[in-house]
Amino acid sequence: MxxxxxxxxxxxxxxxxxxxxxxxxxxxxxxxxxxxxxxxxxxxxxxxxxxxxxxxxxxxxxxxxxxxxxxxxxxxxxxxxxxxxxxxxxxxxxxxxxEVSNGFSMQDLPGKIGEITVPIPSKGYGEIMVKFGAGNTLHTAASFEHQSIPVGMKIVVVEVREGVALVTEFEDRRGEGS
Structure with missing residues (x-):
């Protein structure tokens, strides 16, 4: 034994x-x-x-x-x-x-709130920063409404097309009506 x-x-x-x-x-x-x-x-x-x-x-x-x-x-x-x-x-x-993964899918972006890091012209591309988990990710972005968006503006991702996040300015309506 x-x-x-x-x-x-x-x-x-x-x-x-x-x-x-x-x-x-x-x-x-x-x-x-x-x-x-x-x-x-x-x-x-x-x-x-x-x-x-x-x-x-x-x-x-x-x-x-x-x-x-x-x-x-x-x-x-x-x-x-x-x-x-x-x-x-x-x-x-x-x-x-x-276990925490810093991986994400571009399809997870719609609905996420981020910030403009490189200005987005009305017809062209800029860059946004979106928080995923404990880190931030940078993505190529374009305006969903074809309007220019300056650096520092809060945005929300509307959809993703061909690897580009289409965004619009974020309006926080929680404080209204009080």
């Missing part, structure tokens, strides 16, 4: 090192072939951690306790399951919620 535990410990450590060093390369090379089989709780972090803990606890209990083989297997499995649950809820679920 000691050989099984040492093998699991070594396999878990090697898997962790390999996935840190070349995990993305392998995932991209396989083209997401395993995505169909993926379950949230069968994350590679959880599995590698569980296998490593199973092997480590098994080695320690075999060498330093007087327990029988069945008890050692049971305690190793319980330890691996416990650490797997901790990894899942402490790392995997937490990281899923904390």
């Amino acid at each position: 000691l050989t099984l535990y040492l093998g699991c410990l070594a396999l878990g450590v090697i898997f962790a090192i390999v996935s840190v060093l070349v995990g993305d390369l392998i995932g991209n090379a396989l083209g997401g072939i395993f995505d169909l089989l993926s379950f949230d709780f069968l994350n590679s972090t959880v599995l590698a951690g569980g296998v490593t803990v199973f092997g480590g606890v098994g080695v320690l209990l075999t060498r330093y306790s007087g327990l029988e083989a069945g008890s050692i297997v049971a305690l190793s499995l319980l330890s691996a399951a416990f650490i797997g649950v901790l990894l899942y809820f402490g790392v995997v679920k937490t990281m899923d919620k904390s």
Whole structure:
């Protein structure tokens, strides 16, 4: 049994090192072939951690306790399951919620409020800055109503055509009527 535990410990450590060093390369090379089989709780972090803990606890209990083989297997499995649950809820679920992407689609622009950074002539292009998440993005823009818009004006994106944001001046009507 000691050989099984040492093998699991070594396999878990090697898997962790390999996935840190070349995990993305392998995932991209396989083209997401395993995505169909993926379950949230069968994350590679959880599995590698569980296998490593199973092997480590098994080695320690075999060498330093007087327990029988069945008890050692049971305690190793319980330890691996416990650490797997901790990894899942402490790392995997937490990281899923904390992931922030700075990627966006031009189709997300309509309805966004921004500011003119390069003036937009009545017939031509300028530039706008729109806040996406924690950052700002710059986009080529033209006037939706074919009117010039000076720098610093607040705008709202009406639509996107051929990669150009069509904008109009933003009127804040929340303060009116009070």
